[in-house]
Amino acid sequence: MADLRPPLDGVRVVDLTSYIAGSYAATMLADMGADVQKIESLEGDSFRELPGFHAWNRGKRSICVNLKTPDGLSIVQRLARDADVVMENMRPGVADRLGVGEATLRDLNPRLIYCSTTAFGSTGPYVDRPGFDPVLQGMAGIMALQGFGGPPQYLRIAVVDYYAAALTAQAVLAALFVRERTGVAQKVETSLFHAVAALQAGNFVNYPGKPSVFRDNPTYRLYQAADGEWLFLACGNQSFWVKLCQVLDMAELAHDPRFASWMLRLDNREVLLPIMETRFRSRSRDAWLEALRAADIPAGPVHTIDEFRRHPLTEHHGMARTYDHPEVGSLTLPASSLLFAQTKTQDVGPAPTLGQHTNDILRAAGYGEPELADLRNRKIIR
Numbered sequence: 001m002a003d004l005r006p007p008l009d010g011v012r013v014v015d016l017t018s019y020i021a022g023s024y025a026a027t028m029l030a031d032m033g034a035d036v037q038k039i040e041s042l043e044g045d046s047f048r049e050l051p052g053f054h055a056w057n058r059g060k061r062s063i064c065v066n067l068k069t070p071d072g073l074s075i076v077q078r079l080a081r082d083a084d085v086v087m088e089n090m091r092p093g094v095a096d097r098l099g100v101g102e103a104t105l106r107d108l109n110p111r112l113i114y115c116s117t118t119a120f121g122s123t124g125p126y127v128d129r130p131g132f133d134p135v136l137q138g139m140a141g142i143m144a145l146q147g148f149g150g151p152p153q154y155l156r157i158a159v160v161d162y163y164a165a166a167l168t169a170q171a172v173l174a175a176l177f178v179r180e181r182t183g184v185a186q187k188v189e190t191s192l193f194h195a196v197a198a199l200q201a202g203n204f205v206n207y208p209g210k211p212s213v214f215r216d217n218p219t220y221r222l223y224q225a226a227d228g229e230w231l232f233l234a235c236g237n238q239s240f241w242v243k244l245c246q247v248l249d250m251a252e253l254a255h256d257p258r259f260a261s262w263m264l265r266l267d268n269r270e271v272l273l274p275i276m277e278t279r280f281r282s283r284s285r286d287a288w289l290e291a292l293r294a295a296d297i298p299a300g301p302v303h304t305i306d307e308f309r310r311h312p313l314t315e316h317h318g319m320a321r322t323y324d325h326p327e328v329g330s331l332t333l334p335a336s337s338l339l340f341a342q343t344k345t346q347d348v349g350p351a352p353t354l355g356q357h358t359n360d361i362l363r364a365a366g367y368g369e370p371e372l373a374d375l376r377n378r379k380i381i382r
Contacts, residue, residue, distance in 0.1 A: 006033025007343045011176065013037065013085040014076070015060060016100060018045045020133070020161035021192060022089030022117045023056040025168035029085070030059035030348050031336035037083075037361055038062045039076055042382045044354045054325075055333050059348025063362070064355035064382035071380045073099045078365055080105045080112065085172055089117040092127050102187050113175045116189040117168045131192055133160040140196040145203065148216050164195035211263055218272040219244065219265055222302070229285035230302035233292070241265070243295045248279045323350045355382040 011034040015026040023038075023045070030036040038045075038060040047053050066072040077099070080086050086105055088095050095101040095116070102114040116122060119131025134154055137143050142159075143152035171188035179185050197204065219235035235244050238261065245254035253259055253275075258268045265272060280288060285301060292299040303311070309332065314320050318335055325331040336345045358381050362372060375381045 004342065004344060006345050007340060008032040008034040008176075009343075011035070011085065012083045013087060014079050014083045015039060016076075016086065016088040016090070016095070017117070019047055019089065020052070020056055020158055021164040021168065021195075022087060023047070024162065024165035025115075025117065025172070026060065026087050027056060027058055028165065028169040028338075029172065031338060031345055033343075033345065034085075036060040037079060037357070038352065039067070039079075040064050040354060042066055042379065048354065054328075054331060054351045057351035058333055059350075060352055061357035061361060062352035062355055063358045065358075066380050067098055067100070069380055071375065071378070075362065075365075075375075075381070076100055077105065077108055079361070081108045082365070083109065083112060084176065085113045085115060087115040087117070087168070087172070091130070092116075092118055092122045106185070106187075111179065111183075111185045113172060113179065113185055114187040115168060115172050115175075116187065117164060118189070118191045120193045121191045122189060126193075133158045133192065136160045136192045136196040139193075140200050141203065142196070142200065159199065160192050160196045163199055164190060164192050167195055167198065215266050216269060216273070217262070217266050218269050218276050219262075223277065223280040223288075225283060225285035225288055226281055227284040231280075231285050231289055232300055232302065234298040234300075236298065237262070240297050244292075244297055247291050247295050247297065248276065250275065250279065321347060325350055327353060358382060 008029055011029070013026055013029055013034050013036040015023070015036050015038045017023045017026055026036050026038070036059065038057060040062055042064050044064070045053065045057070047056070065075050067076060080100070086100070088100065090098075096103070102116070106112050106114060119136075120126035120129055134143075137155060137160060138152070140160075143154055146153035146155060167190045168188075171190060175186055175188045219233060219241060222230055222232050224230050233244075235241055241259070242254045245251050253272075257264075259265045259272060283291075289299055289301060308314060309320055319337075320332055321335050322330060322332045331350055333350060335347070338345055359372060362375075362381070367375075372381070
């Protein structure tokens with residue numbers, strides 16, 4: 001009989017993160033069944049006021065602790081003694097000063113996986129600088145790349161944060177695997193800087209005579225159709241190009257030596273681009289998408305986020321979950337993106353309200369009702 005528990009069932013995570021990258025990494029672990037205890041200040045996570053907080057922290061349990069007090073520190077250290085993983089995304093040195101750094105907590109719990117996610121790494125000349133997603137986008141050339149030679153463009157989906165979250169979760173999973181196999185626990189870390197370098201891996205490549213690929217490619221770009229709607233054409237190889245020429249009624253160009261490869265189409269884009277723009281303006285977007293689909297050419301419509309949320313494919317995969325939330329009412333969130341054939345993930349529910357699970361977590365840690373009342377009265381917990 002297959003074990004149908006979630007993959008990380010029984011794994012306990014103490015989550016000291018805030019913002020996006022660290023918080024969403026812990027949410028990925030919650031999606032896989034981990035018990036994630038989100039430690040918040042009495043005022044709450046700095047991003048609680050943002051709508052995205054509900055997605056970046058779904059499935060967690062919230063406990064409010066004044067970590068800057070000896071009793072508050074004692075609470076977090078007690079939770080860490082029974083945890084498998086502690087995650088933090090503070091600036092280097094801050095966790096140590098607060099008493100929740102790697103050395104302190106691993107002395108209390110040698111089996112602890114300690115995970116740190118920073119902006120620029122735990123060493124180096126930028127170690128003390130604050131950093132957010134757009135700062136790294138600008139630094140690593142993403143904004144310049146999106147500008148296609150014009151003014152830089154800012155990607156608003158926090159791509160660096162989300163990829164840093166994925167790398168963080170990946171590192172934790174690998175460390176848990178090593179511990180299970182060898183008994184050895186360790187610290188793992190990544191940063192927004194490391195994540196953006198990975199995102200730019202293909203563009204980072206350099207060698208003498210390397211061809212430029214940062215120009216506007218006529219067969220890999222947005223086009224506006226006759227009805228004013230937009231589509232993206234992703235014609236990535238020569239076989240697609242030949243089929244595209246048939247669909248666009250320009251068969252004479254299919255084997256034109258000026259356009260016989262990806263790089264040649266780039267080199268001759270001033271000739272090709274006006275031809276293709278004129279073709280795409282001759283029919284509606286949906287008509288073009290149907291014709292392209294019939295020819296097996298990759299292309300897709302440009303949707304708003306609301307259209308994507310209501311898309312039949314989103315519904316088919318169960319990616320939109322709606323909850324009755326005590327603070328905001330009807331709340332729609334994305335579901336987990338991970339699919340397991342046997343150890344199935346579960347609907348972990350929305351993000352917790354501030355301090356929602358403080359009493360439950362501390363009772364399980366051994367605190368009695370008189371102690372809880374005293375801690376509340378002295379504003380150590382909420």
